[in-house]
Amino acid sequence: MVKTHYRIGLIRVLTAYDQEVLESHGRLLMSLFPDWEVLSLCIPDQPEGIHDEETKEKALPKIENLALSMIQGNIQGLIISCADDPAVDKLSKKLPIPVIGAGRSTALLAMGVGKRVGVIGITDETPIGMKEVLKDSLIKEIHPHGVNSTLDLMTPAGRASVLKEAFTLKKDGVDVVALACTGMSTVSLASEIKDRVCLPVIDPVRAEGFFMRAALGF
Structure with missing residues (x-):
């Protein structure tokens, strides 16, 4: 039996300039699920991430645009790695793959x-x-x-x-x-x-x- 391999997109809402920080959530997930390959990207110009309504509103269109670009990369699932679940409901309706928030x-x-x-x-x-x-x-x-x-x-x-x-x-x-x-x-x-x-x-x-x-x- 051929083992299924999943390619998962992960969006960080913190603009991470350090590759180690950017990929930290993806590395944790790949340690839990060895059959996953996690592609981690972050939205631009949000060095403090999302921490209030203003930063959330700024982030929403960036998350949606990044998600639409990532879907072209043959991913089977998309994770918005933020406890506010920004854009998750909207993207779940728009994309043909599972979209999960924290x-x-x-x-x-x-x-x-x-x-x-x-x-x-x-x-x-x-x-x-x-x-x-x-x-x-x-x-x-x-x-x-x-x-x-x-x-x-x-x-x-x-x-x-x-x-x-x-x-x-x-x-x-x-x-x-x-x-x-x-x-x-x-x-x-x-x-x-x-x-x-x-x-x-x-x-x-x-x-x-x-x-x-x-x-x-x-």
């Missing part, structure tokens, strides 16, 4: 793990797609002090702030933590929180990968 994927996995979900993100409110999934299971949402874009997560102070709030969530009775920024995957915060806070943690890049795998078929 936000709803993370929320759905969290619902499968626990009943009292705490969310840590880089905005004051949890992304709307995650809220629509979590509903009353969203016990608390936290925006760590000093973490206002994905770049802040790459600093020792930013990591420490996220970790501090994870302890707060545990104190407040959550039974699973959902990370609402794929930049937290870039710096492997899920494993650190799990080991130090002793709660299950849903990593958004892993989550988007699991749902893409489901869409492609196991």
Whole structure:
């Protein structure tokens, strides 16, 4: 039997000038799914990614244009690697392949793990797609002090702030933590929180990968 090989397109909403950073999410997914080849590209002129409505609005047409160009590269699936799921609904209707985002994927996995979900993100409110999934299971949402874009997560102070709030969530009775920024995957915060806070943690890049795998078929 010939083993199926999948070529997956992945869009980063952070303009990454460092190839290691650009390809970090793709490398993680290929380590989980060895039959995948992940093509990672980023949108231009968004050095702080998406972290509010203004940056999201600027990003939407860029994401759509990049997605339409990537579809020409014989990809079998497209991942928008952002917890806000920007352009996912629109592209899902337009493209003949699965289109998966990190936000709803993370929320759905969290619902499968626990009943009292705490969310840590880089905005004051949890992304709307995650809220629509979590509903009353969203016990608390936290925006760590000093973490206002994905770049802040790459600093020792930013990591420490996220970790501090994870302890707060545990104190407040959550039974699973959902990370609402794929930049937290870039710096492997899920494993650190799990080991130090002793709660299950849903990593958004892993989550988007699991749902893409489901869409492609196991």
